[in-house]
Amino acid sequence: MTETLKRTLRDSSAMRWAMLILLSGLTFSTYWFQDFFSGLKGLMESEMGFSSEEFGRILALTTIANMFGMIIIGGIMLDKWGIRVAGIVFGGLAVLGGSISALAASGFFGTEHGTMLNMIIVGRVLFGSGLEVVCVVATRTIVKWFKGYDLALAMAINMGFGRLGSAMGTALSLDIGGGHVSPAVTFAASLIGLALIMFLIYTVFDIKLDKQEKAISDNSGEVCDPEEDFKFSDLIALIKNKSFLYIALLCVTFYAAIFPFMQYAPDLLINKFGFTQSLPQAGEVILWGSKAIGASSIYLVFFLFAILFAVVPNNFENKQTRFLFKTGALIAFCFYLFVMKDILAIWLGNGAKTASLIPLGTIIFTPIFGNYVDKKGKAASLMILGSLLLIFAHISLSILDNVYIAYLGLLSLGVAFSLVPAAMWPSVAKIVAENRLGTAYATMFTLQNWGLFLFFWGIGALLDFVNQGIPEGQPKDYTIPILVLVGCGVISIFLSFLLKKADRKQNYGLELPS
Known part of the structure; x- marks a missing residue:
């Protein structure tokens, strides 16, 4: 056998x-x-x-x-x-x-x-x-x-x-x-x-x-228990659960503040902070005769470092081995950044290249926060932190005009983006029975798409509305459209506190280690 x-x-x-x-x-x-x-x-x-x-x-x-x-x-x-x-x-x-x-x-x-x-x-x-x-x-x-x-x-x-x-x-x-x-x-x-x-x-x-x-199963005589079919009564029961409802609404507000922003971020950086639309020639990396392949190689190096630094070491049982592996990866990456510093400096003045660092950063931060939640807990508290970071990020990119604070805002947004999968999704598994997780996640994704629909379209419509009098070719004013997203952060804080309150009553242990 x-x-x-x-x-x-x-x-x-x-x-x-x-x-x-x-x-x-x-x-x-x-x-x-x-x-x-x-x-x-x-x-x-x-x-x-x-x-x-x-x-x-x-x-x-x-x-x-x-x-x-x-x-x-x-x-x-x-x-x-x-x-x-x-x-x-x-x-x-x-x-x-x-x-x-x-x-x-x-x-x-x-x-x-x-x-x-x-x-x-x-x-x-x-x-x-x-x-x-x-x-x-x-x-x-x-x-x-x-x-x-x-x-x-x-x-x-x-x-x-x-x-x-x-x-x-x-x-x-x-x-x-x-x-x-x-x-x-x-x-x-x-x-x-x-x-x-x-x-x-x-x-x-x-x-x-x-x-x-199948051959192994036939030889052993094992019979798998059939899964229960989806029932709408399960959906009703989920929605009646206060803790689940608060997490589902947090999913809506978190993602509504992040995904729509990311779609408009390159254009915002170009119009508000004067970033370039097309990458200057001095910032191009040519590989095999192609600047697209050359630029891709930089992203692949970033991706490889993120996996080697934040993901792979978690599979080593020995703490010293983990530390040495992370240290080696970090030293190698710092050397790469030093070699590429002039090109990367130009990239940080380009709208699309800078905005792209938000999803790339989550590859590093998400495993770090996930590991923290596993060992220390505090999932609901981390959602409050994520909400505060969302508020700071959108204020720094809407009301304030300092480019360095804008960089800090983008970094904050990347960290907040990482907190969602690290703290929110494992919390659902504590609230919902394993044989109903599929229904729970599907419900959350469905509600999330309602929020995305509203803000994808709403930001664009609001952007046109507030810029009606601005001549063509002049920078667009993104202040009000992005300031609206601050509201998502405020609602998220409110929902996070309600979640902590509900968890104290229902004892799901959201603040406890996994």
């Missing part, structure tokens, strides 16, 4: 990590496509004539299917169909949506303003319909291959690939487009297509693993 177990694919370390790479392609590419428009906002206005409201509308309607339960429906379909079919169907939906948006941006459906706008939106709606379910498929598949092994490390690396996709999509789309929108959209859509091919390759190994595990 033991010998048979050793022959399954998942018991091979090399095979597990190879599968992770194949799966992370979907995470990387969908996060890229979700966020890459942020680096193109100014170009979409000048080349395609889109207003800020129309830019916000494109982003907002990406969430429309998920607002009305697509995540819950997708989760049920995933349970019914299995990983392979669900991944192909919803991955294919994302590819179809990306392809339609790319064709629309190229003028395939017509070059009229309304036609291009509406067809890009159609593509984004289809993409959004597949996006969240694809991420759930990737997560569930990683559990299948890594359960009993380095599951936390694999999860962190997969999420790291997603954040890397967000960062590179924001920073590199202008370089890839060569001053035009259409090539950047085509490239982003092609990434999802390539990722789907990677997933199809994965399914070959997944089929083989299922056959191996």
Whole structure:
């Protein structure tokens, strides 16, 4: 029996990590496509004539299917169909949506303003319909291959690939487009297509693993207990739970203050603080004749350092080994920063490159905060800290005009962004029974998409409204649109205190170590 177990694919370390790479392609590419428009906002206005409201509308309607339960429906379909079919169907939906948006941006459906706008939106709606379910498929598949092994490390690396996709999509789309929108959209859509091919390759190994595990199950006579089907009564019970309701609303306010801001951040830095839209020639890195590949290499180094410093050492049992590994990674990274200091100084004056550091920073901070919550607890208190950081970040980027304080605000936002997955998501597992976690997370994601819809679109519409009298070509005033996000931070503090109060009554132990 033991010998048979050793022959399954998942018991091979090399095979597990190879599968992770194949799966992370979907995470990387969908996060890229979700966020890459942020680096193109100014170009979409000048080349395609889109207003800020129309830019916000494109982003907002990406969430429309998920607002009305697509995540819950997708989760049920995933349970019914299995990983392979669900991944192909919803991955294919994302590819179809990306392809339609790319064709629309190229003028395939017509070059009229309304036609291009509406067809890009159609593509984004289809993409959004597949996006969240694809991420759930990737997560569930990683559990299948890594359960009993380095599951936390694999999860962190997969999420790291997603954040890397967000960062590179924001920073590199202008370089890839060569001053035009259409090539950047085509490239982003092609990434999802390539990722789907990677997933199809994965399914070959997944089929083989299922056959191996079925043979083992048949030999041992083990019978798996069937999972209970989704019931709406479970949803009602969740909403009646005060602690869960406060966490779900915190999810809405946190993400509404972060994700919409990230889409407008490059344009804000350009208009308010005078950052450059196009990277000056002195800041370009040419690799194999391409500045896009050269810039990508810098992000890959940052990603590698983040994984080596914040994620990998957590798997070492010996404290001295952990310390030496982190120290070595830090020294090597500092040397790299010293070598690249002149180029990076120019990057920190570019809107898209600077804004892209927010998702990249979460790769470092999230495991650090996650480790703290595991050992010390204080999840609800960390949410209060995150709320305060949100307020400072948005005040520093709206009311204040000092660029150095703005950098500090962006850093604060990155730290707050890291607190959400580190403190919020593990708290849900303390409140909700394990066999209902799928329903709980799907409910939270659905509510989150309502907040994203409102703020993606609302910020763009408000931006147009407050800048009505400003001549074309003059910097836009972002003060009021970003100041509105301070309100999300204030509401988050209020909800965090209510959560602490509810936890004291219901005794879920949110302030206790995991």
